[in-house]
Amino acid sequence: MKGFFPIFKREFRSYFDTPVAYVFIVIFLVLNGVFTFYVGGFYDRGLADLGPFFEFHPWLYMFLIPAISMRLWSEERKAGTIELMLTLPVSLGASVFGKFFAAWCFTVVALLGTVPIWLTVNYLGQPDNTVIAASYLGSILMAGGFLSIGSCVSALTKNQVIAFVTSFMICLVFNLSGFPMVLDVFASWAPQSIVDVIASFSFLTHFDSIQKGVIDLRDIIFFASLIIFWLYLNVIAIEVNKSN
Amino acid sequence: MAETLVEVIGLTKSFGSIKAVDNISLSVNRGEVLGFLGPNGAGKSTSMKMITGFLTPTSGTIKISGNDISVNPIEAKASIGYLPEGAPAYGEMTPLNFLSFVAEVRGIDNSARASRVDEIIDKIHLERVAHQPIDTLSKGFKRRVGIAQAILHDPEILILDEPTDGLDPNQKHEIRALIKEMAADKAILISTHILEEVESVCTKAIIISNGGVIFSGSPLELSSKSRYHNAITLVVSNKDVEKTTKILKELEEIMAIEHIAEAELTRVTLIPYSSEVEISSLVKARMADYECEILQLYIEQGRLDEVFRSLTNQQKSGEVIRS
Numbered sequence: 001m002k003g004f005f006p007i008f009k010r011e012f013r014s015y016f017d018t019p020v021a022y023v024f025i026v027i028f029l030v031l032n033g034v035f036t037f038y039v040g041g042f043y044d045r046g047l048a049d050l051g052p053f054f055e056f057h058p059w060l061y062m063f064l065i066p067a068i069s070m071r072l073w074s075e076e077r078k079a080g081t082i083e084l085m086l087t088l089p090v091s092l093g094a095s096v097f098g099k100f101f102a103a104w105c106f107t108v109v110a111l112l113g114t115v116p117i118w119l120t121v122n123y124l125g126q127p128d129n130t131v132i133a134a135s136y137l138g139s140i141l142m143a144g145g146f147l148s149i150g151s152c153v154s155a156l157t158k159n160q161v162i163a164f165v166t167s168f169m170i171c172l173v174f175n176l177s178g179f180p181m182v183l184d185v186f187a188s189w190a191p192q193s194i195v196d197v198i199a200s201f202s203f204l205t206h207f208d209s210i211q212k213g214v215i216d217l218r219d220i221i222f223f224a225s226l227i228i229f230w231l232y233l234n235v236i237a238i239e240v241n242k243s244n
Numbered sequence: 245m246a247e248t249l250v251e252v253i254g255l256t257k258s259f260g261s262i263k264a265v266d267n268i269s270l271s272v273n274r275g276e277v278l279g280f281l282g283p284n285g286a287g288k289s290t291s292m293k294m295i296t297g298f299l300t301p302t303s304g305t306i307k308i309s310g311n312d313i314s315v316n317p318i319e320a321k322a323s324i325g326y327l328p329e330g331a332p333a334y335g336e337m338t339p340l341n342f343l344s345f346v347a348e349v350r351g352i353d354n355s356a357r358a359s360r361v362d363e364i365i366d367k368i369h370l371e372r373v374a375h376q377p378i379d380t381l382s383k384g385f386k387r388r389v390g391i392a393q394a395i396l397h398d399p400e401i402l403i404l405d406e407p408t409d410g411l412d413p414n415q416k417h418e419i420r421a422l423i424k425e426m427a428a429d430k431a432i433l434i435s436t437h438i439l440e441e442v443e444s445v446c447t448k449a450i451i452i453s454n455g456g457v458i459f460s461g462s463p464l465e466l467s468s469k470s471r472y473h474n475a476i477t478l479v480v481s482n483k484d485v486e487k488t489t490k491i492l493k494e495l496e497e498i499m500a501i502e503h504i505a506e507a508e509l510t511r512v513t514l515i516p517y518s519s520e521v522e523i524s525s526l527v528k529a530r531m532a533d534y535e536c537e538i539l540q541l542y543i544e545q546g547r548l549d550e551v552f553r554s555l556t557n558q559q560k561s562g563e564v565i566r567s
Contacts (some may be wrong), residue, residue, distance in 0.1 A: 002318070006348040010334070017336040017377075080332030084393070087296045088349050089322035243259065243299050 003090030007098030008105075011072075015106050024068060028110045031060055036117065048125025053117055054135045054211050058175050058203050061146045066167035068106065069150025070160045072099050073238065078158045082242060096234050100151050100227075107143045111136070131213035138210030141223040142203055146171050148230035155237040178202030246273035249323075249401050249431035250295065255304035257290055264290045266455035267304070272431040272448075274400070277423065279446035279463070280435040283556050287455040288435040289329045292405050295433070296326045308401060322350070325399035327407055331390025335379035339370050339389045342378060343396060350397040360396065367422075368392040383410040391419065395426070402432045408441065420445050439548035442466070453556045463548075469555070470546030476524050477513045478531075479540035485510045491534045497523050509539065 015021040032053065036042045040052025076082040085095055121127045150167040157163050176182045178199050186195050199205070206219040250272040257265040265287040272278045282288050293299040295306055297313045297320060306313045308320035333342055343361045352360055365374055368388045373381055378389060387410055394402060407423070408416040416438075423432060423445050436442065442449050442463050449466050451459040459466060467473060480488050482505070489501055489512065497516050504511040516523050524543060531538050 002351070003349050006345055009348075010337075010345045013341075014334065014336055079335065080328060080330055081334055083293065083298050083328040084326075084332055087298050087321055087324070087326045087328070088346070089318045089351070090349055091318065239300075243293075 001091075001094045001097070003088065004094040004098045004101075007085075007090065007095055008102045011099045011102030012105055015068075015102075020068075020071075021106065024064070025110045025113055028060070028064055029113050031064075032056075032114055032117075035060065048121055048127040050117065050121055050127070050132050050135060051211075053114070054139060054207075057139050058142060058207055061143055062171040062175055063168055065107065065143060065146035066150045066153075066164045066171060068103050069147050069167060070154050070163040072103060072151045073155035073234075074158050074160050074163045075154075077155075077242075078160075082238075086238075086242065092235050092238060096151070096231055096238070100147060100231055100234075103147050103151065104140075104144050107147065108140055111139060111143070128213065131211075134213045134215050135211045137215065138207050138219070141210070141220065142207050145174070145203060145223050145226045145230075148227040148234070149174070152230045152234040152237055155234050156241060174201060174203050176202070178205045246275060248273050249309050250433060251305075251307040252291075252295060253305050255291060255294060255306065256302045257287075257294060257299065258302045263455050265294070265301075265452075268452065268455075268457055270450055270457075270460070272401075272433055274431050275428055276448055277427050277432040277434065277446045279442040279449040280433060280452070281437075281439070281442065281449060281552065282435075282452040284437075286452045286556075288452060289405055291452070292326075292403055292433070292435060293328075296324055296328075296403055297321050298328075322397075323399055324401045324403060325394035325397065326402075327390045327394045327404040329405040331387045333378045333386065333389050333393070336377055338375050338377055339365065339381075339385075339392070340374045342389065343392055346393045347396055352397060364392045364396055369418075384412060384415050387411060388415075388419075391422075400430055402426065402430055402434075404432070404434045406435055406437070408436070408438065416441075439552060442548065451552065451555055458555055466551055467546030467548055470544075470548070470551045471515055471554075472513070472544045472550060473546035474520075474522070475513055475515045475544040476527060477511050477542055477544060478527070478538050479509050479511055480536065480538060482508060482510055484536045485512065487534065488512055488531070488536050491530055491536070492527065495523070495526060495530060497521055497526065513544070 035056035036053040040055060042052045045052065073082070076085060086092065118132055122129070149170050150163070153167045153170065154160070154163040173182065179202075183195055183199055186198055206222050209216055210219050248271050250270070252268065252270045255265055255268045256263065268287075268291055270278065280288050280291070290299065294301045295308075295313075297317050300314070309323045311320040313320040337345070340361065343364060344357060347357045347361055365371055368391060370385070370388060370392060373385050378386060381389070387407070391404070391407060394404065404423075408419050411419065420441065423434065426432070427445070434441075434446070446463055449459070449461065449463050450457055459469075478488070485503065489503075492498060492501060492512075492514060498514050499517045500515045502513045502515070504513070514523065514527060524541065528538065528541070
């Protein structure tokens with residue numbers, strides 16, 4: 001993985017060299033606040049937990065993560081820097097991982113901005129902090145899953161708007177795949193086993209169990225393999241598409 | 245025997261049914277500067293993209309310092325410095341940060357990195373803009389950042405896609421001087437449209453057109469293909485033009501006579517039937533016989549732009565010339 005670290009570092013810094021980081025973090029925190037306090041009824045519940053906070057993460061990530069990932073490769077392609085990067089003595093895998101981890105770390109930084117909510121809930125009552133810690137872990141894993149999708153999609157186009165919209169749609173499908181509106185499409189004709197497989201791809205289901213404080217190895221494996229799968233596709237997408 | 249650092253055999257690249265590069269072979273030894281010429285869209289950049297390992301060829305082999313780029317891409321890429329077409333760079337970074345990044349990826353270790361980057365900034369004259377985002381720089385500076393990035397790790401192979409494009413004459417001169425300075429211990433491949441560049445820096449030249457090689461040889465051999473090779477140009481005063489033309493037309497060695505009139509003088513260019521024939525003494529004697537004064541006389545080396553045009557246009561009718 002020679003070259004991974006410098007590529008990671010450059011990419012991570014680039015968020016802060018442009019207004020992207022600041023705009024993103026502010027919007028992320030404001031929306032988190034709105035969802036938690038107004039939509040989720042954080043105070044009205046009278047419970048010392050962060051349920052209403054984490055509950056909206058899949059929906060928030062669905063459109064905020066594509067906003068981070070859309071530039072990952074399409075910008076490189078548009079500016080021609082992809083040619084520079086891929087002629088450096090570094091493997092394509094190292095570049096893909098380096099850029100992905102940079103984006104992932106950036107979302108973790110944004111998520112760290114929500115720690116005051118955690119402190120607040122501790123001030124107001126006695127929440128189960130292990131559940132909250134597990135929820136953070138789940139949220140980070142889920143963000144990684146969404147990011148790997150977005151990274152792969154951005155390698156397919158030079159146009160960031162297309163990358164954004166397409167990633168958004170795929171993320172939406174992954175969110176909804178446990179819902180009747182997606183499952184009903186298959187339930188009428190496909191065998192139950194296929195319907196179950198589709199349902200098992202739902203980010204919501206996997207995130208939900210972690211969010212309840214149950215760190216099941218299967219959920220972790222789900223997100224990890226999902227990330228690896230999409231990054232692998234990402235490498236192939238670059239190989240196939242770089243000449244256009 | 246000179247060491248061959250770049251060896252390309254039978255390089256071909258097809259995009260769908262279009263053959264962008266068709267069976268190109270070339271080699272560059274240490275100490276050589278190969279000029280890669282051709283009209284726009286001839287396949288120069290595509291070839292360079294394959295040689296540097298960015299694109300995968302449809303067929304053909306590329307050996308870089310002995311490493312086959314499809315087998316050992318990382319080793320091969322490590323010995324190349326590459327300036328891609330248009331000198332792309334990360335616009336939000338400053339030249340200093342950008343060069344440090346490239347140095348780090350290239351494996352220049354921590355202790356040597358800062359001094360190496362400073363040295364290059366100094367050499368390429370980027371001091372003034374070292375702390376300014378690359379996006380805000382002029383075209384000339386961007387190009388220089390691209391060149392700095394390519395020579396940072398002192399590679400034994402340099403591949404420069406139009407290194408002087410968009411530079412002013414002084415900057416062009418500087419970059420050419422730099423290329424010449426580095427030429428002795430490197431193998432350098434440059435693509436260009438500028439034919440004087442070939443004369444001033446290249447030891448070899450290749451012309452490609454429609455994806456294929458149509459000329460390969462030294463710049464001298466290239467200019468000797470010109471109909472102006474060994475032609476002579478006389479400068480005579482305007483009152484003598486008519487007479488000069490008349491008496492020289494009678495010489496059977498001369499194929500054609502061209503005039504360029506200036507205010508008081510006219511340049512009369514005499515093109516011999518064969519560029520092997522030395523006609524200057526003949527012309528001098530004839531002029532003396534008829535008492536026409538020659539203000540100036542010089543022998544033409546050949547005009548590269550004319551050769552370039554005739555070669556690349558001929559190619560359209562399918563003719564291939566090699567020397």
